Amino acid sequence: MDAKETVMNVLKDITGTDLSDKMDENLFETGLIDSMATVELLLNLQDELGIDVPISEFDRQEWDTPNKIINKVESM
Amino acid sequence: MVNIQPYGTPEYFALIILFLLPIIIGLFNGRRFVNYETLFSLVFLVLTFGGSKWQQGVALIGYVIFEVITVGVYARYRAKQNNTAPFVWAVIIAIIPLVIVKVTPAIEGGKQSLIGFLGISYLTFKSVQMIMEMRDGSIKEFHPLAFIRFILFFPTISSGPIDRYRRFHKDYVQIPDKDRYLKMVDKAVFYIFQGFLYKFVLGYLFGKLLLPIVAHQAMLQRSAFFHTGLSLPLLGYMYTYSMYLFFDFAGYSLFAVAISYLMGIETPMNFNKPFASHNIKDFWNRWHMTLSFWFRDFIFMRFTFFIMKHRWIKNRIRVSQLAYLVNFLVMGFWHGVTWFYIVYGLFHAAAMIINDIWLRFKKKHKGIPHNRFTEGFAIFLTFNVICFSFLIFSGFLNTLWFK
Structure with missing residues (x-):
């Protein structure tokens, strides 16, 4: 599975919503993701992709849409 | 000196x-x-x-x-x-x-x-x-x-x-380059005058002029409603104090941001129309933001991360509820070791937990109406929950009941 697919699956798990047609939707503003969901996202990225993102490095503005998250993950 | x-x-x-x-x-x-x-x-x-x-x-x-x-x-x-x-x-x-x-x-x-x-x-x-x-x-x-x-x-x-x-x-x-700095100076001047209005006019009006009057009235009604002191003047105190707290603190914060800007430092804003919040979670993204974000990033998120990584509690809902409790209890104790600050913390933890339960319920039941009326009601309800929490925070109940 590539990074994009993994991220989309993780997001679907966490938000309970299929986001494939909402790639540029702001997940924090719409309330789909909150602090708790953020922590789940980080833990899942760690478990499934081996990507270690410390909480200090999590700048909401850089992670607020599915597309941005995928770009972030792919750049690591 | x-x-x-x-x-x-x-x-x-x-x-x-x-x-x-x-x-x-x-x-x-x-x-x-x-x-x-x-x-x-x-x-x-x-x-x-x-x-x-x-x-x-x-x-x-x-x-x-x-x-x-x-x-x-x-x-x-x-x-x-x-x-x-x-x-x-x-x-x-x-x-x-x-x-x-x-x-x-x-x-x-x-x-x-x-x-x-x-x-x-x-x-x-x-x-x-x-x-x-x-x-x-x-x-x-x-x-x-x-x-x-x-x-x-x-x-x-x-x-x-x-x-x-x-x-x-x-x-x-x-x-900052010249253009950017000019914009910052422009904002700083605006913030200083907005701060004057907030702190020296509205804060003064609510805090120095009105608050002593409603406080006195509420004290006269101490024995009302089975000696609980629950009375209309107490309600007046609750709203007056809430307005005072906001305008005084938001005014101060505007000054601090403005002077920072003049020194070329973009200190983050502290308030974003908190009384227009749709729910209590929304409120904590708008009220004393730099404090609540500090608590979010250094207590709530770290606590949940730690618990979930070590799988101490499997149920994610329980984890978040416990984290709210820890987060707001610490905030309560930080305000000061008195019963009313600690109850204030517990009250907000409870409000956050109830709000999350409601949000989950709403997500499950798609048929729940959402329109201008329900939104207005949500803002009204949130506003009153906030003001009640500020009444606890004010310590006035301590004076009313125990002094």
Whole structure:
């Protein structure tokens, strides 16, 4: 599975919503993701992709849409 | 010697802007006069913590030395190793002075600790933040002077907003270009006048003129409603105090942000129309934002991360509920060790938990109507929940019931 697919699956798990047609939707503003969901996202990225993102490095503005998250993950 | 409290009177602004002029002219020409700025900060620190408050000044100096050593030693350790125990110890040691200052009045019958000074909380938030971000590897180098400049940054020293080291340092090193700086000055002027309106007009109206009247009325009704003191004047006190709290603090925060801007530092804003919140979660993203974000990033998220990583509690809903409780209890104790601050914390934790239950329910049941009326009702309900929490926070119930 590539990074994009993994991220989309993780997001679907966490938000309970299929986001494939909402790639540029702001997940924090719409309330789909909150602090708790953020922590789940980080833990899942760690478990499934081996990507270690410390909480200090999590700048909401850089992670607020599915597309941005995928770009972030792919750049690591 | 004189003692002047920050942003206390309009004259203070005349004085600070006069002293700021060289800095403003320098920044306008793309230069930061480091020596002058240091001298300027020293003069205003002496004005705030000198004169009749000299004991606080001594406490401040002692505190800064203590934190520089604590953070510095941890930084040296972290450069070589990264075990959990030294990190935990560094955090504990860094908060010891604040804990002493907060606990002393509770056990010594209201007597203030000798090591306390105005703003110790805000300096501690900044110190703990340094240690946590070093632990994460986000801050790699420790420069004692840059650290001191950050925690003692004069405009925000007494009550925030709480900035982040990396953000602050970037602004300090990188002087804004002329266009950007002009925009910042423009905003600063606007914020100062908005602050005047908030703090000196509306804050004064609600806090100094109306509040004593409703307080007196509410005290006359102490025996109302089966001796609970629940009365219309008490309701009046609740709303009046809430308005006072907002306008006074938001006004102060606007001043702190404005003076920061004039010094070329984009200190983050603290309030974003909190009374227009749709729910309590929304409220904490709008009220005293730099504090609630600090709690979110350094307590709530770290706590949930830790619990879930070690799989101590499997149910994610329970984890978040426990985290709310820890988060807001710590916030309550931080405000002060009195029953009403702690109940205030518990109240907000409960409100957050109930709100999450509702949000989950709403997500499951798609048929729940959502229109302008329900939105208006949500804002109204949230506003009243907030105001009630501020009534607890005010400590007035303590006077009403126990004094």
